[in-house]
Amino acid sequence: MSVTDEAMRTVELDQTAVGRLSRIDSLQNQSLSKGLRERELVRLSLIREALQRMESGSYGLCTVCGADVPIERLFVFPEAPECSDCVR
Structure with a gap:
């Protein structure tokens, strides 16, 4: 039996x-x-948590350092609590 024939055989379990x-x-x-x-x-x-930050007026601010969270980051990840620098 060739390798091809063997590979084509139905496997029985x-x-x-x-x-x-x-x-x-x-x-x-x-x-x-x-x-x-x-x-x-x-x-x-x-x-x-992001909704709570919106209500308190701190949405878009990093919860670690207080800097602005880049708008591009918020577009991709709207609930992002940290800026890009603090995530690293």
Whole structure:
């Protein structure tokens, strides 16, 4: 049998292996969903803090050094609490 013929053969998996792969896939999906949810919660918190800064009149000012947050940064990341220098 040539290498090409061998590569073209249908791969047969026993049901135990398929079940194991399915569980692994499910665990990976669960982990990914949990990570995305945590990321969304962090972003929601940053948005709420940005709204509070708007109400207090300090929106657009760096929460670390007090300098202006560049408008370009706010266009990309409106809830940004720090200026570009303080992020580094």
